[in-house]
Amino acid sequence: MEFDIIDVHAHIFPPFAGACGFADVATHLLHQQRAMHVHGDQPYRRARDHATTTARPLWSAEDPSEAGRTRDVGFRVGRCGRFEWEHEGEPCYVQFLPPSMADLSQPAEVAVRQMDYAGIASAVLQNDHIYGNLADEFAAAAAAWPGRFIGLAHVEEAWARRDEELARLEPQVARLGMHELYFTTTGLFRNGYRTLPGDPAFTPLWQAVERLGIPIFSVHSARSPIGGYEDEMRHLAAIVERHPALRHMLVHGVPTALFAEENGTLRLPAVLERLLTEAPVTAEILYPIAWGGRLDYPYTAALAHVRQLIDRFGPGRFAWGSDMPNVERYCTYRQSLTYLAAYADFLGPAERRLIFRENALALFAAGANATEAVPR
Secondary structure, eight states, rough: OOOOOEEEEEBSSSSSSTTTTTTSSSHHHHHHHHHHOOOOOOOOEEEEOEEEEEEEETSSSOOOOOOOGGOOOOOOEEEEEEEEEEEEEEEEEOOOOTTOHHHHHEEEEEHHHHHHHHHHHOEEOOOTTTOOOOHHHHHHHHSSSSSEEEEEEEEOOOGGSSSHHHHHHHHHHHTOOOOOOEEGEEEEEEEEGOOOOOSSGGGGHHHHHHTTOOOOOOOOOOTTTEEEEHHHHHHHHHHHOOTTTEEEEETTTTGGGGGTTTTBBBOOOOHHHHHHHHEEEEEEEEEEEHHHHTSOOTHHHHHHHHHHHHHHHGGGGEEEEOTTTTTGGOOOOOOHHHHHTTOOOOOHHHHHHHHIIHHHHHHHSSSSSGGSSSSO
C-alpha cells in the first residue's frame, strides 16, 4: 500500500515457562491454566494418538474462582507451542501457539523481522496475562526499535478498583510510555466474578483511565459467568454511559459468527448496534485467528461479514489486526493481512487507509505518550 500499515493486535513475550512480569511462576501458570480452560479455538488432544477429547479437566465448570482450579492434572508449559497436562492417566495437550515456537517465546527482534517481511510498519502490543505482565518489556522494545511498537498497560482486573492496583497503572503510562489499557473480563476469575466491570465499584479505575487520557482495549467472551456476549456488551454500555469520554477498542472484533443467519446475514444485538453507532467504540477486524480453524484462506464467509459491518457502521469504526504470532497456527503473517487487503474488493483507497492505519492513530492520538508513537 502507499501508506504505512499499523497492526493493532500483536504480541511479544519471553518464554512462557517463566514468571514473565508476575511475582512468581506459579501466578503466571494460574492465569495460563484458566486461559486454557476457557480457550475454545484449538481442541484438546490426547498425546498418544492426537485424537481430540471433549473432557475439560483443567477447571471446575461450577466454580469460576481460583478455588475451581484443578490441581492434580500436572498442568504445565510444554514445548513447541503446547500446554500439557494429564487426565485419567492420559497425557493431553492443546496446541495454543504454532509448533515452530520451541520455547513459547516471541522476542521483539523476531517480531520486527516478521513485520518487515509482511510489510507492517508498526504493531500494537497487547498485554494479556497468559503472556505475562509485560509493560517493561514493551518499553524496552519501543526504545530499541523506535516507531515499531505501541505498548498497552495492564491491571489485575479482579482487583483493578483497589488503590494498590491503580498505583501500578499510572507509572506504566508516565514512566514506561504505554499508550492504552488492556482489560479482559476473563481476568475476573481471580475474585470469582463477584464484581463486574459495569458495576459502580469499578468507577475508580475508569476515572483513572480518563485522567490518563488513554483508550481501553477490552476483551469480551461469548460465554462466561457474566453471561453471553450481549451481556458483556451491556456492561460496556454501562461504562460508556457513566464515562462518555473514554474510548474503547473491541479486541478480537465483532464475533459475527454468533449473530449470522444461515444465509450469512448479520443480526447484531441492539446494544452492540448502539455502541458502534453512538459511542466512542472501535472494533478490530481480526478474522483468521477465529475462522482459520474452520475455513480456508481467504476466509470468504468472513469477508462477507466484514462487508456488512462496513456498510452498516462505516469504515471509521474498524482497525485491522493480526494476533501475531498466534495466527500462524492457521496462516502466515502476510496472509493475515492479504485476506483483507487483497480480497476485500469492496474497500476503496480511502476506506483502506482508515482501516489499516488512520483509525488506529486516531484512537490513541489524544494520549499523553502517543504523539511520537509511530511516524505519520
